[in-house]
Amino acid sequence: MKRNIVLAAAIVAITLSAGAMAPAARAEMSETGKLAAAKAGQIMFEHRCRSCHADDPAKQAYGPSLVGVVGRKAAALEGFNYSEALKSSGLVWTEAALKAWMADNTSIMPGTRMRHVGITDAAEQDFILAYLKSLK
Ligand code: HEC
Numbered sequence: 753m754k755r756n757i758v759l760a761a762a763i764v765a766i767t768l769s770a771g772a773m774a775p776a777a778r779a780e781m782s783e784t785g786k787l788a789a790a791k792a793g794q795i796m797f798e799h800r801c802r803s804c805h806a807d808d809p810a811k812q813a814y815g816p817s818l819v820g821v822v823g824r825k826a827a828a829l830e831g832f833n834y835s836e837a838l839k840s841s842g843l844v845w846t847e848a849a850l851k852a853w854m855a856d857n858t859s860i861m862p863g864t865r866m867r868h869v870g871i872t873d874a875a876e877q878d879f880i881l882a883y884l885k886s887l888k
Contacts, residue, residue, distance in 0.1 A: 786882060793883025796876055800869060807887050815866060819887045821845050837863030850884070851877045 781789070797807065804815035811817060816832040826843035827834040841861060843849055854871040857864055871877055 786886075789879050789882035790886040791883075793879035793881065793886075796871075796880045797883050800871060801880070804866070818884055822847065822850065822881070822885050835863055835865045837861050838865075847881055850881060854880060 797805075801815075801818070804813055806813045806817050807819060809817050809819040812829075812832055816829045816834070822845060824845050826841050826845060827838045838861065845853075851874075852860055854869060854877050856868070856870065856872075857866055858868040871880065
């Protein structure tokens with residue numbers, strides 16, 4: 753009986769220390785993790801972005817191609833008819849800017865031609881971002 757209590761206490765201690773280590777472990781995702789996030793993001797992209805955006809640089813659709821968009825200046829693609837709002841925004845598509853855009857593009861930029869998509873879940877935003885980063 754006493755041994756069981758000691759064992760239980762040891763398990764609790766191990767669980768707690770593993771929990772305390774979790775944030776550090778999450779800080780740097782493994783290559784496999786990045787691949788998994790990009791696959792999940794591809795599913796999100798198919799459902800939420802593909803109707804207007806190509807993931808092929810040669811194809812412009814109703815929206816501009818998003819290949820290489822991470823780190824690019826807003827409204828930078830030649831030959832795409834961007835709104836005045838996006839052209840004059842001075843935005844650079846950092847990761848933070850892309851997440852904010854997915855969450856609430858129409859509030860950030862009144863006058864954009866992209867209709868509101870409203871992806872507010874942080875994990876879904878991360879998946880889509882991982883997919884956009886994987887596009888070459
Ligand atoms: C209903 C069509 C539509 C959907 C759905 C849509 N977009 Fe857009 N998107 C557009 C249009 C149109 C523009 C150009 C906006 C402008 O000129 O103001 C745009 C512009 C953008 C830009 C700016 C690109 C640049 O070159 O500056 C990003 C980034 C973007 N969309 C991301 C996304 C993501 C991510 C999704 C899916 C979560 C998505 N969009 C879903 C139509 C759409």
